Amino acid sequence: MSHSVLDRFEQTIVPLLDDAYTLARHLLRDEHDAQDVVQEAYLRAWRYFGGFHGGDERAWLLTIVRNCSYTWRRKGPAEHVPYDDEAHSADAPARNGADARAIDDSERQRLTSALDRLPAEFREALVLREIEGLSYHDIARVTGVPVGTVMSRLARARERMRRLLKRTA
């Protein structure tokens, strides 16, 4: 029986690792913190997995990752970790020589640094919606706020991104 629980975990939760890591990276803005937090979140997910009966696994896992990230941040030395160009470029896609690709990369960096300047509640809403593709209902579950709040946070977050991008363009 225990074996089938592990199999189920391997088949449903482990494949979501990139999603989990992406959320943690954007919330914590630090590669090593994100790795530690995701590992902790996975162990917590594993411990609670026996009590998880269906529903959306991704929303469930991302809820745990988000909570672990904020717990970690609260324990951490600094509330605002400065954006680390070096750490980000470490996993940025490898450049090839093509001009189009170079433009892509600078656009990507501009967006990433604009995102990093948003308050956490806006940043998480954007990451969950634009990268993870969650519905408002699932974002509300993950972040623990009503759907109406998700709606207004997303609207404001997009508006701020638009202004930030206009300013840096």
Added chain:
Amino acid sequence: MPAFCQTARDSLSAYVDGELPPDRAAEIADHLTTCPACSAEYQALLETVAALRSQLTRFTAPDVLRARIRAAVAATPSESVAAEQIRPSARNDRRRLTRALGVAAAVFVGAALGAGGTLVAAGGGRNAAPVASEVLASHVRSLIPDHLTDVRSSDQHNVKPWFNGRLDYSPTVLRFDDQGYPLIGGRVDYVGGRPVAVVVYGRRQHMINVFSWPTGSGDAPVATRTVNGYNMISWRHGGSERWVVSDLNAAELRSFAALLQRADSVSS
């Protein structure tokens, strides 16, 4: 701005996501066909959203993280899943997790010790079993968060000097990046009551711990064994004993050990 435009602007974001109730969405759609200002606003929003979706970074988890998680989950007894259902009020305390892992490691070590009889048979040497158990225990401990490496670097010129002053011998630290075994780092661990050097390499999502320490015993040929899904390869050469441990498949681990042995025979 007309009152309707003001409320329409507030709804555009949810309209883009298809998250408005149908009647409200129909109102907005209607309005956009007749109001150039709101329509321009909508276009700009669409562009912002398109840029965000195509350009925001989707990260790929490092292989080492994947391996750490797999190993830690596998090492945590499945009873904890059942126990959690009985005690859903368990507090979110990080140290508890670590402790749980520690217990898991201890259980695992116990299992390894229990398997000592087969280790002796497989290992040949009279003292092979206790060493194998300790090496395996160390490998499993290394999978606990923050226990893998004390010095984390892919540069052997950082890892090798780090051992100076921590050990009274200098372990071999090599680069096999070109062969697909990147150097991850090193740590000092305890085996057989003495500090030993552990150099850590990676292979896809797997980690390989290489233990080495000086020995007074003569050379011994390569011995391989498999315990609880971990492959172990050991040998003695030129006054040092080495143990290579990983959950990597036996064939690839043998190729890796062969690389190390080749380097050993060149240096001695």
